[in-house]
Amino acid sequence: GAVVSQHPSRVICKSGTSVKIECRSLDFQATTMFWYRQFPKQSLMLMATSNEGSKATYEQGVEKDKFLINHASLTLSTLTVTSAHPEDSSFYICSAPPEDRDRGQPQHFGDGTRLSIL
């Protein structure tokens, strides 16, 4: 079945560092990918929609200059947390919808990236 790979699984870095997270669709092409953030004991919150070949669409309240999204190919989307601070520490998860969307096929998720900013 469809598989989404996310890398790295865990990052620990100093405040002010920029961190890049990769999301790959391994056996299908994804013109759209989604980025979620999850704080402890909370549900997943959609941050942005990544669109291949065009600008990402950000949810209300998400800083586009803080969270840079690039979707350069049909199998890769990246999220860069720029000048990360401790409040950016969270669990970041990507997902990709399948090729045949109109039949209600399920979306598949990466395993997430635990970001810890010291």
Add this chain to the structure above:
Amino acid sequence: DAKTTQPPSMDCAEGRAANLPCNHSTISGNEYVYWYRQIHSQGPQYIIHGLKNNETNEMASLIITEDRKSSTLILPHATLRDTAVYYCIVRVGGSNYKLTFGKGTLLTVNP
């Protein structure tokens, strides 16, 4: 997308069936019911989905009421590894593919 209501937590004995309810009284005719689960510190895992008919796969069964206003996810023989947060999500298939996660149900399977 239609809003869903799930109990915040449930307990189940290992080996017994776990029945997780979900209310979606405002569901539209073209909205599917999806179930995902999230084990601690992992990404959500797809379980099953359906539109009108009951569905079964190797993981679970999905029972959708005739009026489609509620559904039940059934794990037939729960194991300790089934302890997770279970999310019921309703949405249309098609171009607008965002999934909106509620708080889900924390299922704890006890030995």
